[in-house]
Amino acid sequence: MTSQTDLRPLSTAQAQAWKDRVLPATERIAEGTWAVPVPIPDNPLRYTYSYLLEADDGVAVVDPGWDGDARLQALLEGLSGAGYTPADIVGIVVTHYHRDHLGLVPALLSLQPGAWLALHSHDIESVESFRSRSSRTTPESAMALGANLGLPAERIEELASSFAGKARSASSDRTVFAFDWPQNLLRVEDKELLPIPGRRIRVLWTPGHTFGHIALHDEENQTFFSGDHVLPSISPNIGLDITSIGHSLGDYLGSLERMRGLPEDVAVAPAHGYRFDGLHIRADQLVAHHDQRLAELRERAAATDDQSVYSMCQGMEWARGFEGLTGFQLYAALMETAAHMHYLDMPVPSLDGGESGR
Numbered sequence: 001m002t003s004q005t006d007l008r009p010l011s012t013a014q015a016q017a018w019k020d021r022v023l024p025a026t027e028r029i030a031e032g033t034w035a036v037p038v039p040i041p042d043n044p045l046r047y048t049y050s051y052l053l054e055a056d057d058g059v060a061v062v063d064p065g066w067d068g069d070a071r072l073q074a075l076l077e078g079l080s081g082a083g084y085t086p087a088d089i090v091g092i093v094v095t096h097y098h099r100d101h102l103g104l105v106p107a108l109l110s111l112q113p114g115a116w117l118a119l120h121s122h123d124i125e126s127v128e129s130f131r132s133r134s135s136r137t138t139p140e141s142a143m144a145l146g147a148n149l150g151l152p153a154e155r156i157e158e159l160a161s162s163f164a165g166k167a168r169s170a171s172s173d174r175t176v177f178a179f180d181w182p183q184n185l186l187r188v189e190d191k192e193l194l195p196i197p198g199r200r201i202r203v204l205w206t207p208g209h210t211f212g213h214i215a216l217h218d219e220e221n222q223t224f225f226s227g228d229h230v231l232p233s234i235s236p237n238i239g240l241d242i243t244s245i246g247h248s249l250g251d252y253l254g255s256l257e258r259m260r261g262l263p264e265d266v267a268v269a270p271a272h273g274y275r276f277d278g279l280h281i282r283a284d285q286l287v288a289h290h291d292q293r294l295a296e297l298r299e300r301a302a303a304t305d306d307q308s309v310y311s312m313c314q315g316m317e318w319a320r321g322f323e324g325l326t327g328f329q330l331y332a333a334l335m336e337t338a339a340h341m342h343y344l345d346m347p348v349p350s351l352d353g354g355e356s357g358r
């Protein structure tokens with residue numbers, strides 16, 4: 001894990017809540033800008049910050065959060081605390097298509113069908129492919145994946161059964177994604193200004209965590225809405241999405257490099273954790289974290305003849321040790337290993353057979 005000694009929380013209330021594992025209060029973080037924590041059920045991240053951007057003609061919502069009545073209630077309370085009703089929503093921006101960011105979009109659109117919805121075109125494609133895809137995971141394909149990854153026979157079974165659970169949650173994800181795009185779907189591109197009257201909010205394409213991940217730079221308030229690209233105390237998962245494993249780590253490192261183009265003293269408003277100061281420091285820490293992973297991998301590759309993903313994974317450091325990786329955690333670790341192997345041009349076997357979408 002990377003050190004975070006040089007990061008300064010910009011909200012003691014948010015930092016304290018993160019430490020205490022409780023939900024912080026809605027907070028006005030800058031001129032016309034609010035952070036509303038929206039809970040995530042059964043998840044160590046606990047909540048997504050949905051940001052409200054006041055506009056001349058209403059309010060725009062960034063990352064509404066996980067779907068469901070209780071979450072909608074939390075978001076609407078935050079909206080009302082800022083002095084708005086759903087009818088005031090002019091637009092919704094989603095940093096990336098994962099359910100803890102996009103989940104409430106259909107509910108908001110049904111309350112305010114006239115709102116525009118902005119996503120990067122690559123994540124629009126991901127949602128569409130997710131909608132149309134039936135579950136590809138069968139016990140046979142999970143077993144084949146396990147064998148391709150080089151798992152010993154007794155662990156292949158374990159991987160296959162964790163897949164059964166993942167397939168269930170993937171099918172519930174598909175339900176969430178099964179809404180009609182609004183009339184006003186905006187395919188936003190890098191460097192574009194969002195159509196929020198009275199604000200200067202610029203899109204930065206930051207592929208890595210997902211291929212279409214975007215972050216937003218409020219050029220007047222000097223606030224950087226980082227989505228999941230840069231978080232204060234965790235390293236976002238890179239490589240879990242099988243369909244993008246071929247480019248995810250290289251993209252992510254490139255997107256971290258781009259952080260140098262932003263002012264050093266910009267206030268970072270992430271989707272999880274707490275607001276902080278030190279974007280360049282944090283980007284450097286994340287690059288160092290991946291450099292370290294790559295070094296572990298090279299060392300392991302030089303030390304063993306077994307070049308399978310499972311064998312390489314054994315040579316890398318994990319928070320609870322390699323032995324502590326079970327079920328879905330093992331799968332995520334194997335995919336992360338595969339993404340790092342791909343980056344080093346090591347042969348990676350076919351990884352087909354899995355589901356993704358988180």
Ligand SMILES: [Zn+2]
Pocket residue numbers: 048098100101228271272
């Ligand atoms: Zn997230």
